[in-house]
Amino acid sequence: MGGYARYVWPCISLAIVVLIWNLWSARRYHALALKRAERSILMAGSKPS
Amino acid sequence: MWTWFYRLASPPYVYRVASAFTPWLLLTAAVAIAYGLIDGLAFAPRDYQQGDAFRIVYVHAPAAWLSLFAYTTMAVAGAIGLIWRIKMAHALSAAAAPIGASFTILALVTGSLWGKPMWGTYWAWDPRLTAELILLFLYFGVMSLRAAFEDPARGDRAAALLAIVGVVNVPIIHFSVQWWNSLHQGATVAKFGKPAMDASMLWPLLAMLLGFMLFFGAVLCIRLRGEVLNRERQASWVRQAIKA
Numbered sequence: 001m002g003g004y005a006r007y008v009w010p011c012i013s014l015a016i017v018v019l020i021w022n023l024w025s026a027r028r029y030h031a032l033a034l035k036r037a038e039r040s041i042l043m044a045g046s047k048p049s
Numbered sequence: 050m051w052t053w054f055y056r057l058a059s060p061p062y063v064y065r066v067a068s069a070f071t072p073w074l075l076l077t078a079a080v081a082i083a084y085g086l087i088d089g090l091a092f093a094p095r096d097y098q099q100g101d102a103f104r105i106v107y108v109h110a111p112a113a114w115l116s117l118f119a120y121t122t123m124a125v126a127g128a129i130g131l132i133w134r135i136k137m138a139h140a141l142s143a144a145a146a147p148i149g150a151s152f153t154i155l156a157l158v159t160g161s162l163w164g165k166p167m168w169g170t171y172w173a174w175d176p177r178l179t180a181e182l183i184l185l186f187l188y189f190g191v192m193s194l195r196a197a198f199e200d201p202a203r204g205d206r207a208a209a210l211l212a213i214v215g216v217v218n219v220p221i222i223h224f225s226v227q228w229w230n231s232l233h234q235g236a237t238v239a240k241f242g243k244p245a246m247d248a249s250m251l252w253p254l255l256a257m258l259l260g261f262m263l264f265f266g267a268v269l270c271i272r273l274r275g276e277v278l279n280r281e282r283q284a285s286w287v288r289q290a291i292k293a
Contacts, residue, residue: 001101001104002095002100002101003100003101004100004101004102004166005101007102007105007162007163007165007166008090008102008104008105010162011105011109011158011162012086012090012107012108014158014159015108015112015159018151018152018154018155019264021151022148022151022268023075023268023271025147026148026271026275027271029272029275030271030272030274030278032275033274033275033276033278033282034275034278034291036278036279036282037278037279037282037287037291038291040282040283041282041287041288041291044283
């Protein structure tokens with residue numbers, strides 16, 4: 001990298017970390033929302049009519 | 050056209066469309082980013098002035114561009130939510146905020162790491178850098194404001210207002226290098242007619258720009274599905290979708 005490796009590689013690594021974090025956090029957000037929705041349906045079902 | 054527009058107000062339709070688009074967006078984003086990174090890092094020639102440090106542009110420019118695009122998406126969705134009272138537009142606005150904030154951080158850090166060997170400093174209170182930092186604070190402000198209200202509808206409205214007011218910062222960032230004396234270099238890709246870059250350097254950059262945009266679309270769809278579920282968890286269609 002012509003003497004610039006200590007600037008270039010951290011940038012590339014950080015970009016990959018940001019991409020992975022975005023994907024992971026979005027999937028986690030969706031999974032939590034799904035779990036919450038399931039719990040709310042279960043609670044609504046167990047209420048005495 | 051209006052039928053299509055009002056369809057977007059329907060949570061089950063939004064959830065279904067977002068679910069269908071996600072894998073295709075992710076797949077195409079992975080291909081474009083892989084090509085852009087390999088071509089940009091291994092095959093593009095080194096710049097005659099900046100040497101190999103110029104390769105930082107392959108992640109810096111797409112991140113900076115995306116930070117502006119995500120903010121504009123957030124503000125436009127917020128405005129639609131306010132004007133037409135479409136809840137799904139507020140959900141889209143909420144979903145875009147954390148993605149945009151993370152890419153703004155990436156743009157600032159990679160710009161700073163490029164600045165050290167090129168300008169001799171990690172940070173300068175340059176118009177473009179300062180405006181980009183303000184953009185990050187705007188993202189934080191919009192997210193905090195939305196979370197600060199107990200009533201989600203009021204939080205949505207307040208966040209949408211701040212996002213709309215803050216959108217004035219987007220053209221400031223874009224044109225700052227023309228309006229003021231700036232350390233930051235001028236436009237390279239966005240110059241109409243003749244980009245100031247050789248094709249061998251430009252193609253991987255365009256692939257990265259496309260890849261980041263597709264990735265934004267994919268992550269936005271996943272987050273949007275979560276937002277829709279959070280807002281609609283009592284609705285009968287959610288019950289049916291989960292049971293199915």
